[in-house]
Amino acid sequence: xxxxxxxxxxxxxxxxxxxxxxxxxxxxxxxxxxxxxxxxxxxxxxxxxxxxxxxxxxxxxxxxxxxxxxxxxxxxxxxxxxxxxxxxxxxxxxxxxxxxxxxxxxxxxxxxxxxxxxxxxxxxxxxxxxxxxxxxxxxxxxxxxxxxxxxxxxxxxxxxxxxxxxxxxxxxxxxxxxxxxxxxxxxxxxxxxxxxxxxxxxxxxxxxxxxxxxxxxxxxxxxxxxxxxxxxxxxxxxxxxxxxxxxxxxxxxxxxxxxxxxxxxxxxxxxxxxxxxxxxxxxxxxxxxxxxxxxxxxxxxxxxxxxxxxxxxxxxxxxxxxxxxxxxxxxxxxxxxxxxxxxxxxxxxxxxxxxxxxxxxxxxxxxxxxxxxxxxxxxxxxxxxxxxxxxxxxxxxxxxxxxxxxxxxxxxxxxxxxxxxxxxxxxxxxxxxxxxxxxxxxxxxxxxxxxxxxxxxxxxxxxxxxxxxxxxxxxxxxxxxxxxxxxxxxxxxxxxxxxxxxxxxxxxxxxxxxxxxxxxxxxxxxxxxxxxxxxxxxxxxxxxxxxxxxxxxxxxxxxx
Amino acid sequence: xxxxxxxxxxxxxxxxxxxxxxxxxxxxxxxxxxxxxxxxxxxxxxxxxxxxxxxxxxxxxxxxxxxxxxxxxxxxxxxxxxxxxxxxxxxxxxxxxxxxxxxxxxxxxxxxxxxxxxxxxxxxxxxxxxxxxxxxxxxxxxxxxxxxxxxxxxxxxxxxxxxxxxxxxxxxxxxxxxxxxxxxxxxxxxxxxxxxxxxxxxxxxxxxxxxxxxx
Numbered sequence: 001x002x003x004x005x006x007x008x009x010x011x012x013x014x015x016x017x018x019x020x021x022x023x024x025x026x027x028x029x030x031x032x033x034x035x036x037x038x039x040x041x042x043x044x045x046x047x048x049x050x051x052x053x054x055x056x057x058x059x060x061x062x063x064x065x066x067x068x069x070x071x072x073x074x075x076x077x078x079x080x081x082x083x084x085x086x087x088x089x090x091x092x093x094x095x096x097x098x099x100x101x102x103x104x105x106x107x108x109x110x111x112x113x114x115x116x117x118x119x120x121x122x123x124x125x126x127x128x129x130x131x132x133x134x135x136x137x138x139x140x141x142x143x144x145x146x147x148x149x150x151x152x153x154x155x156x157x158x159x160x161x162x163x164x165x166x167x168x169x170x171x172x173x174x175x176x177x178x179x180x181x182x183x184x185x186x187x188x189x190x191x192x193x194x195x196x197x198x199x200x201x202x203x204x205x206x207x208x209x210x211x212x213x214x215x216x217x218x219x220x221x222x223x224x225x226x227x228x229x230x231x232x233x234x235x236x237x238x239x240x241x242x243x244x245x246x247x248x249x250x251x252x253x254x255x256x257x258x259x260x261x262x263x264x265x266x267x268x269x270x271x272x273x274x275x276x277x278x279x280x281x282x283x284x285x286x287x288x289x290x291x292x293x294x295x296x297x298x299x300x301x302x303x304x305x306x307x308x309x310x311x312x313x314x315x316x317x318x319x320x321x322x323x324x325x326x327x328x329x330x331x332x333x334x335x336x337x338x339x340x341x342x343x344x345x346x347x348x349x350x351x352x353x354x355x356x357x358x359x360x361x362x363x364x365x366x367x368x369x370x371x372x373x374x375x376x377x378x379x380x381x382x383x384x385x386x387x388x389x390x391x392x393x394x395x396x397x398x399x400x401x402x403x404x405x406x407x408x409x410x411x412x413x414x415x416x417x418x419x420x421x422x423x424x425x426x427x428x429x430x431x432x433x434x435x436x437x438x439x440x441x442x443x444x445x446x447x448x449x450x451x452x453x454x455x456x457x458x459x460x461x462x463x464x465x466x467x468x469x470x471x472x473x474x475x476x477x478x479x480x481x482x483x484x485x486x487x488x489x490x491x492x493x494x495x496x497x498x499x500x501x502x503x504x505x506x507x508x509x510x511x512x513x514x515x516x517x518x519x520x521x522x523x524x525x526x527x528x529x530x531x532x533x534x535x536x537x538x539x540x541x542x543x544x545x546x547x548x549x550x551x552x553x554x555x556x557x558x559x560x
Numbered sequence: 561x562x563x564x565x566x567x568x569x570x571x572x573x574x575x576x577x578x579x580x581x582x583x584x585x586x587x588x589x590x591x592x593x594x595x596x597x598x599x600x601x602x603x604x605x606x607x608x609x610x611x612x613x614x615x616x617x618x619x620x621x622x623x624x625x626x627x628x629x630x631x632x633x634x635x636x637x638x639x640x641x642x643x644x645x646x647x648x649x650x651x652x653x654x655x656x657x658x659x660x661x662x663x664x665x666x667x668x669x670x671x672x673x674x675x676x677x678x679x680x681x682x683x684x685x686x687x688x689x690x691x692x693x694x695x696x697x698x699x700x701x702x703x704x705x706x707x708x709x710x711x712x713x714x715x716x717x718x719x720x721x722x723x724x725x726x727x728x729x730x731x732x733x734x735x736x737x738x739x740x741x742x743x744x745x746x747x748x749x750x751x752x753x754x755x756x757x758x759x760x761x762x763x764x765x766x767x768x769x770x771x772x773x774x775x
């Protein structure tokens with residue numbers, strides 16, 4: 001019945017799979033086969049050109065794609081009408097791609113198979129309407145929703161705890177004022193008025209798969225008359241160093257309160273979890289409108305918390321359930337700051353973790369950012385800085401002035417966490433301004449003393465440079481040897497030998513040429529030797545000059 | 561929309577330098593996703609290991625190859641989103657397995673609870689990040705749909721199921737586990753085998769978080 005609602009929309013989907021009927025071959029062959037899947041139910045529908053012919057039946061087979069193992073669909077064997085249904089239980093696996101075929105039979109004659117394009121049932125299935133059970137309180141309706149499909153549904157077996165339900169609720173008298181809420185399978189709708197008829201419809205959703213089911217039928221229920229004992233309201237939980245403080249509003253006198261909590265994940269699992277609610281320690285029979293429980297009591301995670309009141313007249317309904325995340329409520333500890341004055345116009349601020357936060361080592365890998373507030377002690381003008389660094393300097397300050405700093409830690413990029421409270425204020429005086437004068441004197445003195453040293457170093461360096469890049473033109477010693485020999489021979493040649501050879505010339509005409517040659521060589525040698533002697537002389541002169549320069553400069557600079 | 565891995569690395573590094581400052585803050589910032597996923601998966605891994613002392617020898621015979629799909633990431637969509645979705649699917653299915661009423665009674669309930677809580681937490685976190693992403697994408701998609709509405713008349717009534725093929729593989733894998741449990745009537749051995757198998761799966765995903773950190 002309701003399935004039809006979904007079926008009409010699903011026609012479009014199924015249309016995709018339908019192959020154009022092969023013409024001619026067998027006029028008995030079924031055509032336009034359509035499949036609708038709602039939860040675990042498969043609806044098969046087809047046309048037949050042989051509807052008028054008697055004794056024609058239809059049968060369907062299926063197989064997992066590529067297995068070549070056709071199995072009969074027991075719900076669809078020898079069907080006389082042009083539709084049949086079967087359950088996914090027959091398929092056993094709805095996540096594999098399956099092939100489906102259908103043919104007509106008449107006695108021993110069978111038509112060819114009509115094959116449906118392979119499909120994954122799970123991807124084509126439509127979410128059916130959920131089953132809803134209602135219970136009324138004075139200001140709330142309790143919903144118990146069974147997920148779509150039967151209890152042993154295999155289509156949604158793996159999604160049962162992923163379903164969320166969208167509830168549309170309105171007063172029966174005025175259907176214009178609709179309200180839509182998303183709930184868990186066991187949930188409550190609050191903020192209703194007593195003694196009024198409310199109507200609602202529910203649909204299941206798999207949000208991250210973008211799947212929306214069809215609506216359940218409309219259910220109506222009357223809220224009860226106002227309860228004698230009202231429920232606590234406005235429940236809040238705050239974290240303070242080592243404790244949690246649970247607070248609520250209750251304007252009436254002489255009541256005691258009880259608070260319970262439930263692991264949040266139970267809410268996702270369909271079924272009744274009323275026995276899973278546990279007493280919060282220290283929050284039983286409290287007479288104040290708050291209770292305090294230590295941090296260690298709870299293991300980390302998300303809880304739901306509820307409170308009810310009791311007085312002489314009885315016990316109230318449970319309050320609204322408040323979600324409570326132990327981690328979200330965890331405070332960041334304020335940082336510890338230290339301030340040092342470095343110069344007269346700047347202060348060095350370093351921010352560090354406090355001891356207690358270092359001791360707590362659970363999950364700290366979150367980027368912190370520090371909000372540092374900085375002001376001159378006598379004025380109220382504050383400077384606010386957001387710093388990621390833990391060490392930084394405030395520049396451009398007045399000398400000998402007291403500045404104060406406080407800081408708090410924030411989580412970067414987290415909009416939800418307010419961050420730690422502020423650290424203690426630390427004040428520090430900047431260094432006196434005259435410090436700069438002493439620094440100046442010391443600076444100049446050292447500068448003065450360092451000048452000669454620098455000059456000396458530079459000159460040594462220059463000498464090295466000169467030695468490397470502008471070496472003296474003195475030839476290497478081996479060459480020197482050669483040259484030192486030559487002039488001797490030269491002398492010999494020019495004096496004694498020349499004369500003896502002349503004697504030879506006279507005696508033997510053939511040697512004349514030789515003598516001429518040696519003369520030539522001698523001339524060249526003379527040139528060389530004169531050059532070298534000149535160069536070396538120049539060099540030594542320069543050296544002396546530079547040396548004297550340095551010695552002159554020293555006394556001059558010392559006196560400055 | 562897509563987190564910057566460089567940024568993440570910088571933050572992590574920075575946070576380490578600061579010297580582990582704060583206690584258990586649920587940073588709902590999806591940028592530190594990889595840090596969180598790595599940590600929670602690691603915790604779950606350890607819990608699964610401590611849940612039972614050792615693998616019973618008598619169960620060795622019943623072992624089965626569940627064929628954990630290795631190629632769960634399709635390369636058609638951004639890696640970050642891909643990994644998140646695969647993680648979500650995995651967490652959801654593991655949560656489903658471990659929240660069955662017929663859980664192994666020889667396991668310490670405390671540990672089982674911890675695994676349930678850890679997985680639930682991870683789911684909550686991923687859901688939020690994925691939904692935030694969806695919202696951000698919504699505008700662009702609406703615009704695209706307006707453009708394509710004229711061309712395509714055959715549309716799915718409630719939008720095509722957004723289920724990646726890799727995730728379908730994951731689903732098949734968990735379905736094999738689920739059916740194995742059912743076939744073995746949730747016996748002690750079946751649970752032990754499943755525990756070891758899911759630990760393997762967690763380990764595989766633990767390695768995947770490294771991809772979130774890189775590019």
